[in-house]
Every structure is written in structure tokens, then in C-alpha cells.
Amino acid sequence: MMARHMAPPARKSRLVIPRSFVYGAAAVVLVLGSIGLIVFSFYLVSLDKDIRTRFAGVRWALPAQVFAAPLELYAGLNLDAGDLKHELERLGYRDSGSLEGPGTFSLNRQGADIYVRAFHFWDGPRAENRISLKFDGAGVASVSDADSGESRDIVRMDPMLIGSIYPQQQGEDRVLVKLEEVPELLRDGLLAVEDRDFYDHFGISIRGVLRAMFVNLRAGHAVQGASTVTQQLVRNFFLTLDRTWTRKFNEMFMSILLERHYSKDDILEAYINEIYLGQDGNRAIHGFGLASWFYFNKPLGELRDHEVALLVGVVKGASYYNPRRNPVRAKDRRDLVLRVFKERGLIDEAEMRAAIERPLSVAGTKQGGVERYPAFVDLVKRQLRGQYKDSDLTDEGLRIFTTLDPRSQEALERNIAQGLAEIEKSRKLPAGTLESAGVVTSVGGGDVLGIVGGRDVRYSGFNRALDSRRSIGSLAKPFVYLTALEQGDRYNLHSMIDDEPIELRLPTKQIWSPMNYDRKLHGPQPLYMALAQSYNLPTVRLGLEVGEKAVANTLKQAGYTGNPALVPSMFLGAVDVAPVEVAQMYGTIAAGGFQSPLSAIREVTTKEGEPLNRYPIRVKQTLPEGPVYLVTWAMTQVMRLGTGRSAYGIVPDTMTLAGKSGTTDDLRDSWFSGFTGDRVAVVWVGRDDYKPMGLTGSSGALYIWSRLIRDLKAKPLDLIPPPDVEEQLADTVTGLKADEGCDSRLLIPYLRGYAPQSWAPCARAAESQPMQWLREIFE
Amino acid sequence: MRIGYKACFPARSALPVVLAASLGLSACVTPTAQRTSSWPDNIGRTIPAPTAPGPGQNPTPGASTAHTPTPLYSPPVAVAPPPKVLPAYPKSADEISSQAVLSLMKQARSARAAGQYDQASGALERAQRIEPRNYFVWSALGRVYLDKKLYDNAESVAMKSNSLARGNVYVELENWKVIAAARQAQGDAIGALQAQVKVDEIQRDLAGG
Structure with a gap:
């Protein structure tokens, strides 16, 4: 309004514009307007196309979802009320006192009611349902339908979402x-x-x-x-x-x-x-x-x-x-x-x-979301690589069902984190200098149940469990002894091996003179004792007798994928192996010589639940059962009377274990690897800069390993000799056949047909034999 | 209770009486001889098997897990012709498996009957994770892998079952059949024949001849 009043009278000073110019200008405006309109239309059409393409097609790149193995609930499961509560809370279930809806539960010491969520498993959908559990002293005593009261044989909980790709x-x-x-x-x-x-x-x-x-x-x-x-x-x-x-x-x-x-x-x-x-x-x-x-x-x-x-x-x-x-x-x-x-x-x-x-009640830590397992998801990705395109994994919303057992994973994480801090404190090492990695697998099926790639378990960087290949030290010894025990006519568990100095001229003209860890000589040792005490000299002697090539072959048959240099130091573990591969090798022994390639994945489905891939259990017998049984027996002696015996200060005596410690030169690596009836566990402790840290396998890794085994609630190793193995009492002094006449005797397994037939001098039968002969003469 | 080795073995100069020795033995068994397992100790077709060998780690709840452990020392006896006793090994999974495992095996059977081999092997693999040493589960897995034409794996899994069965002829019979079929399917005629010989042998034994 103001502008209009302020405007000077225009009429007088107005120039006379020719009519043709006005028409021309109008035409230009019209043309420009039309062009503008056309451009605008094009603009709209292009926007429209953009929108429709995005909306009609795949709207989002959907990262693959990675799930842990589901918890199976059944009568006989070793799980008490406290454990169950922990499991349910980890799954995001809420203790609501009564069943308010899916994802809620109520629990007391005698039993629990759970409103189980619906879930689309790889083998089909499962509707939400309500179950009741009863506990007894041993764990879950019964599982039943909460509505009908009917007994349920087995109930699969929904699996935990552990990450995405x-x-x-x-x-x-x-x-x-x-x-x-x-x-x-x-x-x-x-x-x-x-x-x-x-x-x-x-x-x-x-x-x-x-x-x-x-x-x-x-x-x-x-x-x-x-x-x-x-x-x-x-x-x-x-x-x-x-x-x-x-x-x-x-x-x-x-x-x-x-x-x-x-x-x-x-x-x-x-x-x-x-x-x-x-x-x-x-x-x-x-x-x-x-x-x-x-x-x-x-x-x-x-x-x-x-x-x-x-x-x-x-x-x-x-x-x-x-x-x-x-x-x-x-x-x-x-x-x-x-x-x-x-x-x-x-x-x-x-x-x-x-x-x-109400408080915010946000789950997880300050930094990140809920629990994630970067080291494990890393393994999953590596296993999928080559089978799926990267874009399939990041865009297609695939559902990946893995072998991760949150219980094992949690036990591994906790014990590594606590164990390192405790070791550093007790050894007066600067805090935070030690690093560690660990792997837990199943026996027989090759499932990777838990994996930790470093001390900071949530850090997704360098994955030591997969990528840190370090000397395994004495972890190699069982494979040397196994190679020898395969030759039943030459060796049994009581064969005596000299513990004497050895000097070897290497191809490099250097003299190699290994020593025992304690720098002492212990006299001739029965084979099993040399392993149990992890003596170096008898091991090298035995290794030289059977040959580097044979030992390398045993390592490979167990699952070692490298090409070890065929030198005598191999017998003492001068081979670089990543913890996950150690788990593979020890797993083959744990499974009686049957190797199952380790796998982190069970099934892959599309986002709609259509199965794409299954990873069946694979086994292959790669090592002979009888000798594997013998070396397993010797590894139980490592735990009972050798370098692993401190484990029995932590795990109950009834828990039969087999294992082996490993220490490398100047105490740079501390290893412990071993197994129970159903779990294989490997722990490595060391420094990233390869500096000595002053820990042996027994003082470092075993500390964590034994606590891990305790917390895994593993089943004890069941020593049942295979058909080609027989057991016989041996006199521990001579290694010959013993009976009640011998004061120091041990029941030892032998390959069938290779047990000593001569009686030890202490045996009652030995005394009676000549008497019998005399009697026969007189009769 | 942990028994130290050295403490358990008195000086060799002692001359214990038989009774004392055997008492001493029972208290001083080596840790490995302290068997709590329900597995058979004596393996061999001619030796009567124990009454209720379980899968070792998951005995059926309520089932008898008691068995007499092999004495550490049994005096040598004259070898008599092997008694023709039909082995008392478990004939079916029911005798050694928990209800959860039996339920999964049943699921697997119906899936297999419906031609859903993935579902069948999936159920059996779940069972295997619950009872890793249940040789009936491994044996059933072998059959399903055979159906799935995973011949190599079928044979290996059947061998694994044999290894765990520790002489249970009933399971071994089924496993050797799977092995024979798997070898045949892979064109290993000689291997298949060898497996078939095993099948025939066991069948003969079971028939009492």
C-alpha cells in the first residue's frame, strides 16, 4: 500500500512503447513461460520417477541379521533358577511377576512360567506360547504347557539377535x-x-x-x-x-x-x-x-x-x-x-x-547397544565370504542362524577380562599390558560356541583369535606323542624315554641344544609322564625317532593348515597357529580322531524365512581312534599330575579333563588348550609387541582356562576305550604287567595286542609261575 | 576327593595281605579308573554287555545307570569257547536317550518320511547337540545324509556312530548298511562289498549262527 502511494505519477514520464514490441515481449514471456512450464514438468516427472522407483523397488538395504543359537529347554537340562533368569533377561524378557504378554516371565526357586515369543526359525514359524518349568536339584525337572498342563519334551527359545552385517x-x-x-x-x-x-x-x-x-x-x-x-x-x-x-x-x-x-x-x-x-x-x-x-x-x-x-x-x-x-x-x-x-x-x-x-531403563552400556560379539560376527562374515556377494549380506536382509552359545561366550569374556586383571595384579605387571584371545567349541559337531579376539571384547578391530598366529610351544607335544603311539609295536604309554642332553647340528651349521624348562635332567621317563610334565628333551628324542615328516603329517591330519618347516624345533612348537586353529586341532583329538571343520553358521534364510543354505555337521576320521585314545589318556595325566594340575583347585575333582599347556621362548606366549566331554577350549595370553611377559602356560592361560571350564558347566570327559584298546595294570617302576603284588601300579590303556605280556618282578603271578613249573615237574 | 599318586602307593617293601591290598586298591584307584560313566567297560561281541549302557553323558532320567565297574585287576582265567550270548546292547534309542532327544528323533522320522530331509537333519543335529555321544542320533543322521545324497558325510557320520557305539551290533548293523549304500553310490564297489560283508557278519551273529 505504502509503495503505491509513494510511487511517482508514472503516466507523464511514461515512454511510448510500440505495440509490436509489446506483442514481441508477450511472446517471449509466453515462450519462456512455456519453457519454464516444460522444464518444471520435466522436473516434476523426474521427481515423480525418483519417488516411485525408490518406493516400488527395494526400499532399504537390509543388513543381514545374525542370531545366536537358541536356548533349548528340556527336562534334564543343567540350568537352575538363577541361570534361567539370567538367560531370559539377556533375551530381553521381563520378570513381571505374572505372564503379561510375550517376553515376560515369573520365576521362583521351584519353577518358572515363561511367555515365549513368536519366532520364525529357519525350519518354520513358531507361535507365541506359554510354558511352565519345574526345577529340581539337578536343574530343569520338567517343562509343560502353561495352559493345558501337558508335558512338553523340548522348547526352543527365540534366539538372541547378536549383530548385523x-x-x-x-x-x-x-x-x-x-x-x-x-x-x-x-x-x-x-x-x-x-x-x-x-x-x-x-x-x-x-x-x-x-x-x-x-x-x-x-x-x-x-x-x-x-x-x-x-x-x-x-x-x-x-x-x-x-x-x-x-x-x-x-x-x-x-x-x-x-x-x-x-x-x-x-x-x-x-x-x-x-x-x-x-x-x-x-x-x-x-x-x-x-x-x-x-x-x-x-x-x-x-x-x-x-x-x-x-x-x-x-x-x-x-x-x-x-x-x-x-x-x-x-x-x-x-x-x-x-x-x-x-x-x-x-x-x-x-x-x-x-x-x-520410571527410570529410562535403557539396556546395554554407555557406549554401545546391547551385547554384541564383534569377534564372532567377524568369523561369521569370513565364513560367508565367497558364498554370498557382499551386497547380498548388506542389502538383502538375510537371516543368519549361528552356533554362538551366549553362555559360553559370556563365560569366556568374563574370565578373560577378570583373569588378565588378576594375573597382572598378582604378578605386579603394569595394568593393561597383557592381551588375550580364546575360543570355545563343541566336541564332535565343530560348532564355534564362543570367541574372544582381545581383551576389549566389544572392540571389533584386530581379532587375535583368528589372525594372531603365534608359536604354540608345548601345545604341539601331544601330536608328537600321538605320532609315536600310532606305532604300537614301538611305543606304548609306559615306554621309557631318556631325558638326556641333546645337541643337534642344524642345516644352518648351528648347534641346537634344547633344554627342559627347569633346566634339569630327570632320568628316563615313561612316555605319558614326559608329556604330563612337558619335558622337552624326551619329546625331541621321541620326535627325532618318528621323524619330522610324520609329526607334520599328524599336525595336518588334526587340522593344522600351515606348512611347518621340517626342523626338530617343530617338536617343541615352533609352528605359528591361530587360537581358532588350535581349537580345530585339539577338537579332532577330543572327538576320537574325527575331524569336524569348525563352523560358526548353521542356517541362512531369506528375510521371508525361506531356507537358502544349511551347514550340516561334517565329520571325517583323520586320525586313528586307538592312538588318539592313548594320547587323550596321557593328556588327562597332564591335568592330574602334570603341568595342568592346578586346574583341580578350581574345577571339581570329578571332572575328568584333558589338556596341555604351552609356553614359548622367554615366556612370550602362554597357552592352554584342552577339552572335556563336550567342550574344547583354547586360551592364549601374551603381549602384542612380542615382549616377554614372564608367564608360562600354567601360570597364565591355565588360570583363565580352568575358571572358564568351571563356568561352562561342561560334561566330564568319559574315558571309554575303543575296541582296539585294552587296559592292563602296569607296574609303574618297570612298566611290565602288574597285579596286586605290586605296590605301585597303574591301569594303562594299550593298543590291543601290544600290552606287555611279561609279569613285573613284583607281580604275584611272576612268583607263582616258577612254582607252577616246579609243581608240574614233580607231578 | 583328590587322591595324590604318591600318597596312594605305599613303600614297595610292604607285604600286604590280599585283603589289605584289595582294600588299598579300592581306595587308591587312579583317577582315570574312577569311572562314573554308564558306558560299557568290556567291549566285544562275545562278552555279555552291561545291562543299561547309556549315551555316557545323558543317561535317561530314572533309568538305571548303575553298573559294576571293571575290577582293576581280574585274575587270568582259562579261555573258554566264547559263550553264544546275544549281546544285551540297547536295541533302540529309547533305552539310552532323554525324552527331549527322543522327541527330536521322532520329528526327524516324520520329516524324513515326508521327504523333508533338511528338517530331518536339522532336528537330529539339535539332538546331537544335546547328547553329543548318542550313537543312535549319529546313526540316524547318517541315514538322512544318505537321503540327501551327501554320501561322503553319510559314511563318515555312520563311522562316527560305530566309534561311539562301542560294539553295539544293532547300531553297527544299520551303520554298515548306510556305509555300503554310500560307497555304492560313490562308485566304490569294493568298499561297498566290504561294508556288505560286515552287514552279513552281524546279521549272522544276531541270527545265532
């Missing part, structure tokens, strides 16, 4: 949810806070902008955003976050176009799956499905009011309102959201008050 660079991760799976409170509450007119506007909302301004002004700070859900989705989906006019312009038109093509529900579902809700290292947490696991370790459907409110609150700024880093700020935001919920009639006053009273 996302691209290294732009690591978007999400767990897709359908709109009908989204709790009503989340859906309505989200719209109440983010976009109240969602079901009425056409993509952009003038009313929304005005209301947001009003609400924010009244509150004194930003409570509501002005963008519609559609605009936010478009921004997240297609655009960068820079605040330019072009972007705003694009956003507006794309939102309108999106609304033209898709239903409100489609858009809302996309929003719920797309929105950025947190950061976990280089993994970006997108969508409420994953956020629910990331913050609360349970599925979306199980969230309670205060948890829903927190997630809705985080939408406004995942970093600013990060409940792990900024809990006070996040709680304020959550409580504000709860008030909006109440104001909109989504919850009542009492519910709001109850929810505000």
Missing part, C-alpha cells in the same frame, strides 16, 4: 516392522508429537506450521516440529540435510507427489522404518524396529509406555537426546512426550504419572 562406510542398520506390528501408542503418539494433521494434509501442512509456532512460543522452546511426517520421510529418504532453498523446494514437491501415489499408511510405515534414531559406532540405527532392540533389547511390541515415549522423543534429535550419553536431557524429553500423550488422551493421568516415575 552392514556396509563399512555408510552403515545403515534396521529391523523392518509392518504397520500392524507397531503398538498403537507408538503410532498415535508419534503422530501426536510429530504431525497431528497427518491423515488430513496433502503432504505439507499450513495448519501444522502455524500450530507448531504457537505451541513452541507458548512453551518457550521447540516442542513440535513444523515439517509433516511426509516431509521428514522425504528428507531422510532422498535428500541431504543441508538447509538450502533448493532442498526445501524439492522436499515440498516430493512430499506432495509422494502423497499422490501412496496411501497414508504406506507413508507412515516407511517413516517408522526409515527415521534415524541413534548411532552405534559406524552403524546408524534406523527405524523403530531396530531402535527398540538397540535401546531396550526387546521387540517393538513389548515396549511399555515410558519406553515408547523415549523413542518418540529421540526422533527430534538422536544425538542430542541420546539416552545413554545424555540421560537427564533424554528423560526430560521423554516426560514431555508423555504429557503430550496424556493431553491427546492416549494415556490417562495415572498411566502418565506411573511412566514418569
